[in-house]
Every structure is written in C-alpha cells, then in structure tokens.
Amino acid sequence: MRPIAVTDLSIGYGDRVIADGINFVLEKNDLAILIGPNGGGKTTLVKTILGIIPPLSGTVEVLGCTVKHVCPHRKRIGYVPQMGRVPEHFPATLLDVVLSGLFPYKERFDRIGKEEKELAMRALEEVGLVDKKDEPFGNLSGGQQKRGLVARALMGHPDALIFDEPTSGVDIAAASDFRKKIIELHNKEEIPILLVTHDINPYIDHLTKIIVIGRGRFRVGKLDILRDIDFLREIYGESIKVIEVEGKFYLLSGDFHNV
Ligand SMILES: Nc1ncnc2c1ncn2[C@@H]1O[C@H](COP(=O)(O)OP(=O)(O)OP(=O)(O)O)[C@@H](O)[C@H]1O
Ligand SMILES: [Mg+2]
Structure with missing residues (x-):
C-alpha cells in the first residue's frame, strides 16, 4: 500500500484553480521537499492531502x-502547519498540546498516564523545551510554538x-537541530x-524527491529540476539564477534570497 498517492489532482478554492495535473506518490522511504514561490500553492497542496480543504x-x-472530508487515516499523519502565533489565551499548556498528539491513537475517554507523559517529555527534550512544559501555549514565542508542534507531530x-x-x-540552533x-x-x-x-x-544528500508548485505549474523530480533554469524561470520569474557549488544549489533572485 502506498502511504500517499495523488492522482490527477486539481487544487484551489471555489472557482479558483491554483494548480492542476498534480500526480505523485510518496513511498515509505521518501524524503520529499516541496518548493515554490510565495502564493504558489504549497500550503494549499498540503491541506488538500490532509483533507482540510477538498x-x-x-x-x-x-x-x-x-x-474525502473525513478520512480516518488522515489522523495517522503527523502535521505541523505553517501558522502565525496562537492567541495568548489559548487554554492549554505546552505539555497539553504535545500530549494532544496522541489523541488520534486513543479512545475518547482514555486517561493520559505516566507512560504518555514520559513520551511527551522525551518529545519536548528533542526540541529543547522541557523547561517550558507548564507554560500556557499562547505565551510562548512563535518559534517556540512551532517547536512545540514539531514535538506534538512526532508523538x-x-x-x-x-x-x-x-x-x-x-532560531538557527533549533533549526539546525530540527x-x-x-x-x-x-x-x-x-x-x-x-x-x-x-x-x-x-x-x-538525503532527499529522494523535489516537488515544485507555482504559477499553475507542477513538477516532480530530483536535482534535475534545480538544473532546469527555463522551468525555474517559469515558476519563480525571469530574474532567477541558480549557482551550483560543491553539490549545493543557490537560487538567487534580484534580492539574492536563498531558496
Ligand atoms: N482560504 C483561501 N481562500 C482563497 N484563496 C486562498 C486561501 N488560502 C490561500 N489562498 C490563495 O491560494 C494561493 C496559494 O496559497 P498558498 O498558501 O497555498 O501558497 P504557498 O505556496 O503556501 O505560499 P507561502 O510560500 O507564502 O506559504 C494564493 O494566491 C493565496 O492567496
Ligand atoms: Mg504556505
């Protein structure tokens, strides 16, 4: 069974098509990187895979x-959304939020026991936030909240x-750990x-697929995509340049942003 298979998919909102002709499969050993310009449709694609939008x-x-809208298997995907900050008065501690990562695996009224708490503490350790476990989630910084959600997804x-x-x-240290x-x-x-x-x-050196979405275009490949400057120009605009140095790729635009 393929973990994730996307066939002839068209994504968007109401009448507005963001991209179509989307086909790809993610196998058990895939590490796929999804790239594309701002507004290109990355989050829309992710939300469609998760069944959050149809x-x-x-x-x-x-x-x-x-x-469909509700697929029980969707819960088996650990997901960290791209989000802004959670409101200050969000009524849960960091530990509560991390523990909620176990809800898909439990019956509604199952108790959270010592073992589950230990799991959660281990997940918090991995993201360097053990000392914040009792903080209200809404009081954490945006970066800390994100790290908390990574811990939740890994539970x-x-x-x-x-x-x-x-x-x-x-921050750079936490990003590198991640x-x-x-x-x-x-x-x-x-x-x-x-x-x-x-x-x-x-x-x-580890990725198995590169998926690109932007300006209504979609493509799956590997490093061949990063070497196809004509395609990248269609996606990112005419001013894009790619420099390949010692196996690393630097995508530069007028403002010299890395991609
Ligand atoms: N709820 C929505 N209703 C209507 N249009 C939306 C909605 N959410 C996003 N869009 C539009 O869909 C397009 C794709 O947005 P999406 O958030 O998928 O882009 P993205 O590739 O994730 O961008 P970024 O790099 O900025 O995160 C954008 O033009 C955006 O304005
Ligand atoms: Mg996005």
Whole structure:
C-alpha cells in the first residue's frame, strides 16, 4: 500500500484553480521537499492531502483510504502547519498540546498516564523545551510554538510526516537541530516525509524527491529540476539564477534570497 498517492489532482478554492495535473506518490522511504514561490500553492497542496480543504478534482489516497472530508487515516499523519502565533489565551499548556498528539491513537475517554507523559517529555527534550512544559501555549514565542508542534507531530509514531515551513521563525540552533532530526527520522523510520521549505541544501544528500508548485505549474523530480533554469524561470520569474557549488544549489533572485 502506498502511504500517499495523488492522482490527477486539481487544487484551489471555489472557482479558483491554483494548480492542476498534480500526480505523485510518496513511498515509505521518501524524503520529499516541496518548493515554490510565495502564493504558489504549497500550503494549499498540503491541506488538500490532509483533507482540510477538498480537491477541486482528482484523488488523494492516504494509506489506501481515499481522502474525502473525513478520512480516518488522515489522523495517522503527523502535521505541523505553517501558522502565525496562537492567541495568548489559548487554554492549554505546552505539555497539553504535545500530549494532544496522541489523541488520534486513543479512545475518547482514555486517561493520559505516566507512560504518555514520559513520551511527551522525551518529545519536548528533542526540541529543547522541557523547561517550558507548564507554560500556557499562547505565551510562548512563535518559534517556540512551532517547536512545540514539531514535538506534538512526532508523538505516537505517525505513519507519515508533513511539515509546512517548520523552521521559519525558528532560531538557527533549533533549526539546525530540527534538520538533523528530520534526516535521522528519514534514515531510521520507514515513513514518508514531506517538507515544505525554502531551504533545500541541508537535505540535498538525503532527499529522494523535489516537488515544485507555482504559477499553475507542477513538477516532480530530483536535482534535475534545480538544473532546469527555463522551468525555474517559469515558476519563480525571469530574474532567477541558480549557482551550483560543491553539490549545493543557490537560487538567487534580484534580492539574492536563498531558496
Ligand atoms: N482560504 C483561501 N481562500 C482563497 N484563496 C486562498 C486561501 N488560502 C490561500 N489562498 C490563495 O491560494 C494561493 C496559494 O496559497 P498558498 O498558501 O497555498 O501558497 P504557498 O505556496 O503556501 O505560499 P507561502 O510560500 O507564502 O506559504 C494564493 O494566491 C493565496 O492567496
Ligand atoms: Mg504556505
């Protein structure tokens, strides 16, 4: 069974098509990096895979279940959304939020026991936030909240992981720890990982797929995509340049942003 299979998918909102003709499969050992310009449709694609927004047409299968609005298998995907800050009065502590990562695996009235708390503490340790466990989640900084959500996603051994810009707003040390963690998970666990990021180079020796979406275009490949300047210009605009140095790729625009 393929963990995630997307067939002839068209994504968008109401009458507005963001991209169509989307076809790809994520196998158990895939580390796929999803890139594209701002507003290109990365988050829309992720939300469609998760069943948060419906496809305009086509199908998404998660663990053999066709995602309609409610697909039970969707819960088996650990997901970190690209989000702003959670409101200050959000009524839960960081530990509560991390523990809620176990809810998909439990019956409604199951108690949270010592074992679950230990799991949560281990997840918090991994993201360096043990000392914040009792803080109200809404009082944490944006970067800390994001790290908390990464800990939540890793709880309870998900069957797939989808992270939408998990290191944006996260400081360089924590971002570097996160990247190591992703590569470690990819090497150790037999689950597909889909990562939306503008930061390809840290993953370049490990990624199995590059997925690009933008300006209504879609393509799946590997490093061949980064070497196809005509395609990248269609996606990012005419001013894009790519420099390949020692196996790393630097995508530069007029304002010299890395991608
Ligand atoms: N709820 C919505 N209703 C209507 N249009 C939306 C909605 N959310 C996003 N869009 C539009 O869909 C397009 C794709 O947005 P999306 O958030 O998927 O881009 P993205 O590639 O994730 O961008 P970024 O790099 O900024 O995160 C944008 O033009 C955006 O304005
Ligand atoms: Mg986005």
